Amino acid sequence: NAGVTQTPKFQVLKTGQSMTLQCAQDMNHNSMYWYRQDPGMGLRLIYYSASEGTTDKGEVPNGYNVSRLNKREFSLRLESAAPSQTSVYFCASSYSGGPSYNEQFFGPGTRLTVL
Amino acid sequence: GENVEQHPSTLSVQEGDSAVIKCTYSDSASNYFPWYKQELGKRPQLIIDIRSNVGEKKDQRIAVTLNKTAKHFSLHITETQPEDSAVYFCAASDYKLSFGAGTTVTVRA
Numbered sequence: 001n002a003g004v005t006q007t008p009k010f011q012v013l014k015t016g017q018s019m020t021l022q023c024a025q026d027m028n029h030n031s032m033y034w035y036r037q038d039p040g041m042g043l044r045l046i047y048y049s050a051s052e053g054t055t056d057k058g059e060v061p062n063g064y065n066v067s068r069l070n071k072r073e074f075s076l077r078l079e080s081a082a083p084s085q086t087s088v089y090f091c092a093s094s095y096s097g098g099p100s101y102n103e104q105f106f107g108p109g110t111r112l113t114v115l
Numbered sequence: 116g117e118n119v120e121q122h123p124s125t126l127s128v129q130e131g132d133s134a135v136i137k138c139t140y141s142d143s144a145s146n147y148f149p150w151y152k153q154e155l156g157k158r159p160q161l162i163i164d165i166r167s168n169v170g171e172k173k174d175q176r177i178a179v180t181l182n183k184t185a186k187h188f189s190l191h192i193t194e195t196q197p198e199d200s201a202v203y204f205c206a207a208s209d210y211k212l213s214f215g216a217g218t219t220v221t222v223r224a
Binding site: 041045048058059066090104106107108 | 116124149157158159160161164194204211212213214215216217
């Protein structure tokens with residue numbers, strides 16, 4: 001099992017460009033998440049999908065959109081990138097979320113720089 | 116929403132000594148408290164977690180304690196080793212995980 005995979009590993013964008021970060025998991029997990037990690041600020045939740053067909057905003061959703069394509073895949077889109085979106089992005093998945101929380105497994109991360 | 120504070124932000128210990136990291140949370144509805152370890156350039160990985168119906172949990176050199184009344188929980192690492200050097204994150208959840216800002220632990224040989 002590959003676990004949680006993310007593409008690309010690195011990306012440099014110019015201000016105003018768009019891109020989609022891809023995430024897939026092969027653990028038959030129901031819940032998937034997107035976080036951003038900035039120095040000194042821990043991990044902040046951008047969007048999550050508690051189950052296939054549902055998505056909800058997290059702590060910092062502005063400037064992002066998500067799509068839960070199927071049970072395995074959860075993508076994050078930046079429509080018009082800004083320098084403030086320079087960060088490391090992690091995708092994660094868990095068997096369940098909400099009140100019956102299980103361990104979240106993280107992908108390897110995408111390092112994004114917006115110039 | 117949930118607010119998690121973590122202290123200290125950096126911690127330097129001599130090999131063999133103990134390390135303690137403390138976190139507080141704001142939402143009394145939170146019922147799941149994991150701790151993640153992140154090595155440089157790597158992904159966060161769960162090292163231990165505790166649920167609100169348990170006061171303490173231990174796994175070899177790592178232990179976590181939870182005080183629901185005071186809304187704080189702590190990570191204890193005993194007999195620290197160089198491979199314990201990493202960033203440690205606490206988190207709390209009622210429905211979504213909220214992370215602390217992290218503690219950079221350095222174990223001096």
